[in-house]
Amino acid sequence: MKTLKxxxxxxxxxxxxxxxxxxxxxxxxxxxxxxxxxVKDNKSMTxxxxxxxxxxxxxxxxxxxxxxxxxxxxxxxxxxxxxGNIKYLYKTEALxxxxxxxxxxxxxxxxxxxxxxxxxxxxxxEALGLATKALAIGEGKKETQKLLFDVQMELGNYREAxxxxxxxRDMKDYDYLIRLAKWNDxxxxxxxxxxxxxxxxxxxxxxxxxxxxxxxxxxxxxFYGHAGRIRESYDSYLKTLAIDPNYSYALKGIAWIVxxxxxxxxxxxxxxxxxxxxxxxxxxxxxxSQIAQFxxxxxxxxxxxxxxxxxxxxxxxxxxxxxxxxxxxxDAKKTAAKALEIAKVEVxxxxxxxSYDLLAWSYLNTGQNKKALEIAQKFVAxxxxxxxxxxxxxxxxxxxxxxxxxxxxxxxxxxSIYELGPNMDKKVNQL
Numbered sequence: 001m002k003t004l005k006x007x008x009x010x011x012x013x014x015x016x017x018x019x020x021x022x023x024x025x026x027x028x029x030x031x032x033x034x035x036x037x038x039v040k041d042n043k044s045m046t047x048x049x050x051x052x053x054x055x056x057x058x059x060x061x062x063x064x065x066x067x068x069x070x071x072x073x074x075x076x077x078x079x080x081x082x083x084g085n086i087k088y089l090y091k092t093e094a095l096x097x098x099x100x101x102x103x104x105x106x107x108x109x110x111x112x113x114x115x116x117x118x119x120x121x122x123x124x125x126e127a128l129g130l131a132t133k134a135l136a137i138g139e140g141k142k143e144t145q146k147l148l149f150d151v152q153m154e155l156g157n158y159r160e161a162x163x164x165x166x167x168x169r170d171m172k173d174y175d176y177l178i179r180l181a182k183w184n185d186x187x188x189x190x191x192x193x194x195x196x197x198x199x200x201x202x203x204x205x206x207x208x209x210x211x212x213x214x215x216x217x218x219x220x221x222x223f224y225g226h227a228g229r230i231r232e233s234y235d236s237y238l239k240t241l242a243i244d245p246n247y248s249y250a251l252k253g254i255a256w257i258v259x260x261x262x263x264x265x266x267x268x269x270x271x272x273x274x275x276x277x278x279x280x281x282x283x284x285x286x287x288x289s290q291i292a293q294f295x296x297x298x299x300x301x302x303x304x305x306x307x308x309x310x311x312x313x314x315x316x317x318x319x320x321x322x323x324x325x326x327x328x329x330x331d332a333k334k335t336a337a338k339a340l341e342i343a344k345v346e347v348x349x350x351x352x353x354x355s356y357d358l359l360a361w362s363y364l365n366t367g368q369n370k371k372a373l374e375i376a377q378k379f380v381a382x383x384x385x386x387x388x389x390x391x392x393x394x395x396x397x398x399x400x401x402x403x404x405x406x407x408x409x410x411x412x413x414x415x416s417i418y419e420l421g422p423n424m425d426k427k428v429n430q431l
């Protein structure tokens with residue numbers, strides 16, 4: 001009896017220890033970020049609006065000074081960055097198009113600016129056309145190669161992207177290092193990607209460059225999160241906000257930590273709703289829908305999803321939300337055919353492994369298992385390491401009874417629940 005009691009005690013102790021270990025550790029503190037939730041003024045936006053007013057008056061007085069249009073455009077781009085208001089992105093495009101037309105597409109810096117605007121709009125093929133035109137002119141070749149790398153990565157032209165990356169090789173150059181980090185992340189080597197991003201951060205800190213520090217810290221916040229280094233992710237987002245209190249992307253990163261790691265839905269919603277006051281974009285409704293789903297609140301889940309689609313109808317976002325739309329429509333049998341239509345368009349616009357994943361996933365959800373498997377094996381497997389893509393791949397294998405391929409993916413996915421989100425926990429375990 002004594003032996004049994006000891007064994008029972010040991011089992012109880014082990015189970016207790018295990019349950020303690022699996023509880024999410026509290027990382028965030030409201031006192032760390034509360035001051036960033038209701039910032040009354042935005043110095044960057046105030047400056048941008050003043051600059052628009054200044055340069056517009058100068059242009060009105062001297063319409064032949066076309067260079068003023070680029071100055072106005074860059075400040076509208078700033079307004080878009082801080083508000084998410086799509087009209088500012090289109091205003092930027094209109095000004096840059098006017099400027100390029102006047103220059104007869106001969107000024108490389110203005111061509112590149114319009115190409116970057118197209119990238120933001122997910123008009124990647126048009127961006128590539130402009131980048132190629134800039135390269136042919138020849139001026140500022142290295143800057144154009146950076147642009148070409150970016151757009152080729154978006155289009156899935158990885159061989160060409162690597163050529164441009166190698167052509168700009170310079171381990172002391174910030175722009176090269178962040179692209180090298182992106183390349184390694186694409187290959188699935190997150191550890192190396194983080195190393196290069198940290199080297200880039202060190203350069204930004206050494207030069208005390210505010211813009212580069214913000215970019216470095218916020219991207220490291222993402223990378224650390226993907227690697228399960230949640231504390232470092234949180235600290236990186238806080239560093240971003242310390243430099244720019246209005247940088248909503250970092251606040252969204254903190255909201256995700258609160259939701260996905262700490263499972264605190266009430267606090268996550270509070271953060272998201274504070275961001276929406278100044279930066280209102282459709283994806284925040286989807287995040288709130290995810291939170292409501294985890295809470296089991298179907299009414300709120302559907303309400304937020306409807307608000308997302310309502311916002312898309314009121315504003316022309318082009319192809320910017322195609323990926324989200326495919327994933328939503330594919331989830332229900334009655335809209336799965338619609339998901340397939342959009343996925344086909346997305347593959348045409350952007351033939352990356354991730355786009356082909358959307359296509360394969362849509363075929364699976366319309367009951368075309370074999371077609372899904374054929375596409376996944378040819379265009380997705382071994383070519384994308386995104387957790388959501390890997391989950392889709394596992395489900396496609398499962399539906400085609402290729403069960404031996406599922407377990408290695410499942411093990412990988414179990415370590416990626418933070419990135420996938422709490423709603424995927426049960427789904428991954430059921431693979």
